Amino acid sequence: MEQNQDQVTPASRITKAFGQASQQGRGVLIPYLMVGYPNAEQSAKLVLATAKAGADIIELGMPFSDPLADGATIQHAGHVALEQGMTLNKYMEIARFIAAHSNVPLITMGYYNPILNYGIERFCALARESGICGLIVPDLPPEEAADLQRAAKQHGQALIFLIPPTTPDERIERIVDLTATGSFIYCVSLSGVTGARKELPSHLRSFIERVRGYTKGKDIPLAVGFGLKTPEHIAAVTTFADGAVVGSAIVDLIDQYPEEDQVEAIQNYVYSLHSAL
Secondary structure: OHHHHHHOOHHHHHHHHHHHHHHOOOOEEEEEEEOOOOOHHHHHHHHHHHHHOOOOOEEEEOOOOOOOOOOHHHHHHHHHHHHOOOOHHHHHHHHHHHHHHOOOOEEEEOOHHHHHHHOHHHHHHHHHHOOEEEEEOOOOOHHHOHHHHHHHHHOOOEEEOEEOOOOOHHHHHHHHHHOOOOOOEEEEOOOOOOOOOOOOOOOHHHHHHHHHHHHOOOOOOEEEEOOOOOHHHHHHHOOOOOEEEEOHHHHHHHHOOOHHHHHHHHHHHHHHHHHHO
C-alpha cells in the first residue's frame, strides 16, 4: 500500500519523466519561463507551447522583488510581471490552468521570502492543488530547509536543491543525503547568476562526475542549468547529466518577437532543443 501511495504523489511524476527519458536513451529537457511575463495570459500560452514542443518538466518562475540568483534577463522578466500585478495567488491560478491543459510536471522556481510570508504549509497545500510537483528555492540553504522539506513531503512534493561547482565535498554529500525520492539535484554550471552563455564551462563534466560520485546507487538524477542556450549545449550536457535546464535563452527569445509571434518562436526553439536530445 505504501508503495502505491508513493507512485501517485506529485513528485513521482518527476521520477517518471526522468525514467521515461532514460528508457528512450536521452536526457530530460526542462525549460524555465517566468509566470506573468510578458503578461499573465501570454505566459500561460508560452508554457503550454514548450509542453507541446517536447518539454519533459517545466520550471515556472515565481517573480520576486529581490532575485539574488537571477541575471539581468530573468530579473527584468520578474520585474515586469510584478509591475503588472502578478501575485502568489495569481501565479498559482496560472499554474492550475497550465496543469489542466498539460500533463508535463511543473516545478516552482522561486525565492523563500514569499513562501515564508504566505505560510510554508499553506503554500505547499496550495501548490499541490495547483498542480505543482516540486519546488526549487535558490536562496534557501539545505541547512535551513527542514521546515519546507517537511511540508513539501507531506503534500507529496519534491524539494530540489542546487549545487554550484564551488560546493565542498562534505556539503555535496549532505545535500545528496537530504534529497528525497522523486527529486533530482540541480547542478549549477557555473558560479554566479543566471544568463545564457556562448560556451559551456570547461570544468562542467568533471564537476558532474564529482557529484555523481556521491549519488551513485541512490537513483538521484542530475540536471544542469545556468547558461545553456543552444541545441549543441543540450546535446553535450546530456551525455554526462540526466537533464538540462534552459531559462534565460527562452526569455531572451520572447523579447525578440511581437506577442503574436512569440508562441510559435518558443515552440520552434524548444523543439530544436528537444531534437538535440
